[in-house]
Amino acid sequence: MDMTSSTTSTNHRTAAAFEQYVSARRSIVEGTVFFLEAGAHLDEVRRICTGSDIIFAPGADIGSDGHEVGYTGSFQDAGDEMLLDGRHAFELQDYLAAPFISIVGLTVVQQNSAAGLDAFLQDADTARASGVFVEQLLSGAVLLDSRASFSGLDTGAELVRVHVTAAGEYRDGPDGVLLGVIGDLREELDAAAAASAGPGRAFERIVARSEFDDAVASRPWLGRYIAALDLLRQWDGAHAQPAISGFGGHLVGALDDRRRAAAATSPEAPFLVTGFDGDFVLVEPRTRRRFRLGADAARGAECLIATGDEALAAEMLAEDAGSSPASAGAAVSEIRARFADAGVDLLSFSGAVA
Structure with missing residues (x-):
């Protein structure tokens, strides 16, 4: 067996799974990606997972077997850092702080609040009106949380990711709708996801669904803005944007x-x-x-x-x-x-x- 090839494949799958968790966009992972804030809930999450799911959980002793990936550090508050599978280092930042930070490595930017979500939308308005983009979002090292909600494409009802809070809540991402709690059956989570389908599901903890839907409806070009960010990342490091x-x-x-x-x-x-x-x-x-x-x-x-x-x-x-x-x-x-x-x-x- 080619161990180098196997390691490369595992690394790629881990990176793709984490990107799916952050973005809420389906990657090469066919199942659901679970991210646990606390290792105490690992056994319960294992109980409801299928063979195509992937679990990210704290604890360096959890080996990367294709389905469970351990991480060290913390990933709950702005400024937190974690090491995923002993290889991939990520920093967590709040969107409100994004224009003022230096991107020195892989960074996840979360909205975290109604103010953060509004700041993102206002920056999109500015880019459309003036052509000026938030420089940090143009870095290839930045992952924007719940970007699928802004993509303009159908997000569907399927359960792409689940964020498991330290309190034992199942949510669609850190800012998302409550899908259930530890002890619930998988069928109950799937039913909750289907009942709450739509891009606003990813932000229901911080803003009312109707408010989010109105904000997106008034910006039918928002998906093109997201695509423009992706495009400009190809010029990351160029002398001028x-x-x-x-x-x-x-x-x-x-x-x-x-x-x-x-x-x-x-x-x-x-x-x-x-x-x-x-x-x-x-x-x-x-x-x-x-x-x-x-x-x-x-x-x-x-x-x-x-x-x-x-x-x-x-x-x-x-x-x-x-x-x-x-x-x-x-x-x-x-x-x-x-x-x-x-x-x-x-x-x-x-x-x-x-």
């Missing part, structure tokens, strides 16, 4: 008038990025394919992505370039066809709103 179309404005100024043209909101819609060297790059987020564009092609592609309509895109481009509607129409049609030949439909993510 690239600009993303739709965050802080557009190349084509007419697109900034939301009364006339919507802005792309889907997290899966292509991104138009302007690098610090002035180059234009279109990124297809699902595959991370990149297409380098000239200035004219970039403007045409931007109009197509932002409007989701070829005729309106031509109208906006004609106004910006001072060209005739016919020539602008031919240009956007050609750009759309070129990307279609490459397997990218620039209009397949329409339905954007202002």
Whole structure:
């Protein structure tokens, strides 16, 4: 047996499972990831777990056998540090402090309060209006708690993670809805998860579900903001942060008038990025394919992505370039066809709103 390969596989599974616990987004782990604040509840959690579940519990004596992973240290309050499986070191930070800290290693950022959640949403508003992102969130070392709740994608009703508090509560993450208590059956947890399905489930301890739902509904572009953060992490360490179309404005100024043209909101819609060297790059987020564009092609592609309509895109481009509607129409049609030949439909993510 190749022990190096086995160790690498175990490390990867451990890292993926912990990311699933933090993000509430399904990874390679088919079951539920349980994170225990106290080792006293380990036997009860074992009793309700299945073979596809993974348990993180305090205690260095718990070996990593693919299903149970021990950690040392503490991971409950801002500033806490833990060592997972003797290999992966993580620090816990509060979102309110995030803009003021230095990221020196793997860091989990939690909202922790209604004020923290509101700060996250306000920072998203700022990024969309000005193109200025919280620098710490652009680090590849940062994991944002419950990011799936902001993704714009269906979170479903399944039990992806369970946070087990020191008091013996089962919750959907540290800030999430109460699913049950130690002693409950697995069927009861699954039923509670199904009954509380929806992105607001992850924050029900700190904010009312209706308040969260209203905040997200008023920001239909929030999933695209999360995708933009992921995209910008690819430039982590670059001399300057690239600009993303739709965050802080557009190349084509007419697109900034939301009364006339919507802005792309889907997290899966292509991104138009302007690098610090002035180059234009279109990124297809699902595959991370990149297409380098000239200035004219970039403007045409931007109009197509932002409007989701070829005729309106031509109208906006004609106004910006001072060209005739016919020539602008031919240009956007050609750009759309070129990307279609490459397997990218620039209009397949329409339905954007202002």
